[in-house]
Amino acid sequence: MKMTGSGVNGMIGMEGGRMEESIGELRRTFRSGKTRSAAWRKAQLKALLQLLRDNENKIFEALKHDLGKHPVESYRDELGVVEKSVKYSLSHVDEWMAPKKSSLPLIFFPAKGQVLPEPLGLVLIFSSWNFPISLALDPVIGAISAGNSVVLKPSEQAPACSSFLANTIPLYLDSKAIKVIEGGAEISQQLLQQKWDKIFFTGSPSVARIVMSAAVKHLTPVTIELGGKCPTIFDYLSSPSDTEVAVKRVVGGKWGPCNGQACIGVDYVLVEEKFASHLIEMLKKTIKKFYGENPKQLKDISKIVNKHHFQRLRNLLKDPLVAASIVHGGLIDEEKLFIEPTILLDPPLDAEIMTEEIFGPLLPIITLKNIEESIEFINSRPKPLALYAFTNDEAFKRRILSETSSGSVTFNDIIIQFVCDTLPFGGVGQSGFGRYHGKYSFDTFSHEKAVLRRSFFLELEPRFPPWNDFKLKFIRLAYSFDYLGLILLLLGLKR
Numbered sequence: 001m002k003m004t005g006s007g008v009n010g011m012i013g014m015e016g017g018r019m020e021e022s023i024g025e026l027r028r029t030f031r032s033g034k035t036r037s038a039a040w041r042k043a044q045l046k047a048l049l050q051l052l053r054d055n056e057n058k059i060f061e062a063l064k065h066d067l068g069k070h071p072v073e074s075y076r077d078e079l080g081v082v083e084k085s086v087k088y089s090l091s092h093v094d095e096w097m098a099p100k101k102s103s104l105p106l107i108f109f110p111a112k113g114q115v116l117p118e119p120l121g122l123v124l125i126f127s128s129w130n131f132p133i134s135l136a137l138d139p140v141i142g143a144i145s146a147g148n149s150v151v152l153k154p155s156e157q158a159p160a161c162s163s164f165l166a167n168t169i170p171l172y173l174d175s176k177a178i179k180v181i182e183g184g185a186e187i188s189q190q191l192l193q194q195k196w197d198k199i200f201f202t203g204s205p206s207v208a209r210i211v212m213s214a215a216v217k218h219l220t221p222v223t224i225e226l227g228g229k230c231p232t233i234f235d236y237l238s239s240p241s242d243t244e245v246a247v248k249r250v251v252g253g254k255w256g257p258c259n260g261q262a263c264i265g266v267d268y269v270l271v272e273e274k275f276a277s278h279l280i281e282m283l284k285k286t287i288k289k290f291y292g293e294n295p296k297q298l299k300d301i302s303k304i305v306n307k308h309h310f311q312r313l314r315n316l317l318k319d320p321l322v323a324a325s326i327v328h329g330g331l332i333d334e335e336k337l338f339i340e341p342t343i344l345l346d347p348p349l350d351a352e353i354m355t356e357e358i359f360g361p362l363l364p365i366i367t368l369k370n371i372e373e374s375i376e377f378i379n380s381r382p383k384p385l386a387l388y389a390f391t392n393d394e395a396f397k398r399r400i401l402s403e404t405s406s407g408s409v410t411f412n413d414i415i416i417q418f419v420c421d422t423l424p425f426g427g428v429g430q431s432g433f434g435r436y437h438g439k440y441s442f443d444t445f446s447h448e449k450a451v452l453r454r455s456f457f458l459e460l461e462p463r464f465p466p467w468n469d470f471k472l473k474f475i476r477l478a479y480s481f482d483y484l485g486l487i488l489l490l491l492g493l494k495r
Helices: 016-031 038-054 056-067 071-097 134-145 159-172 185-192 205-218 240-255 273-291 307-316 373-379 394-403 439-444 469-479 483-490
Strands: 100-102 111-119 122-126 149-153 178-180 198-202 222-225 231-234 268-272 326-328 342-345 362-368 387-390 409-411 446-454
Touching: 016 122, 016 149, 038 056, 038 071, 038 134, 038 159, 056 071, 056 159, 071 134, 071 439, 122 134, 134 149, 134 159, 134 198, 134 439, 149 185, 159 178, 185 205, 198 205, 205 222, 231 240, 231 373, 240 273, 240 387, 268 273, 268 373, 273 326, 273 342, 273 362, 362 373, 373 394, 387 394, 394 409, 439 446, 469 483
Parallel strands: 122 149, 122 198, 149 178, 198 222, 231 268, 231 387, 268 362, 342 362, 387 409
Antiparallel strands: 100 111, 111 446, 326 342
């Protein structure tokens, strides 16, 4: 298997013995207790922040090489996201680490209870290619904050970013506790044969099944971040200015993040028939405003990651009925791995473009007689990672929240929930399970250990044999926390 990096850590995995030796070093580091201290955690987070500041241009270059991202897009969706997460974790890690007092029922007196967060141990993080910096480093921030040792496996489909991480991370972070291992499927399989205390995976459902199957062998807990077909409900908005803002946010949320190659991007739009033509015209106008008039020379938009995914997207349009539904775009340039932002009106619902996650710059518009039919439409499909709805109808909002299930719901905007550290990010059902970001990342890589402290004073003899009716009554009252009843029982006043 060809490796994608030349750094020392990037070479790990070429031989199974060397991989096991490196993993052994990481496990020994964790067992030494080194990673548990607040000082170590903060030092690594500060070093990661310095890495980002020192290498901003290199990160931009790598993202341009792999995905054609503009530096502003790269900062907004990658570098800035990670910087924000590091700073947030640095300001809260002491609070997160601290034992939390837990109240105990009076029946336990005298006793004290607390919940003590402790690191899981050695964790394996698989990151994805579409956001190869933020989806790699954001989970690492959580793992470090929680006091773990870490192996990061970047996606080989973003080779420049993978190589950057492999060569740069060892220069800043503790290489005895944090390592980057590069490679393709063969290396991933070798990694999955090892024993881990946690696996965190971002990627496709097909690979997620392989990860979970491997994790079962050692009963390893996993967090799975997938995607799915994220719908956008576009209700009628009486205010023209609201409609204009909503359209801008749909265009920005569909083609802005990696040209549609985003797990939480807009997959399709649901709108009432009578408003569809107006919505499409506004979408066309906004696309031209954002990315330029000439479809052959669009600016500020990413490319398709590689030929495999380019061909996959091209095949979605080969169905004659799908091709006939194109109302805007459709230009394809295989040499540049570019597909123009493309809008389709009512493609067949049984076509692959409507049954599989698109993960590209194709946007189906699905029309309905009544916008409230969107709830049934969404519920007839697997649960999405995100659901978006543009509406001012509060009753409709309540129905969406109560009658649909998704990883998140965002009203009147697109994707911004991803950058909010105080909200959990994760899927449900086929869109994944587990969550992270901010404190939720810390929790994902921690075990909350219950601690109860008692003295030898005040023994409750009814808890022990030999059994009799009095002890059964005592235990019944104790489990009901009926303290008055217990006093009466002990005084012989309760039968």
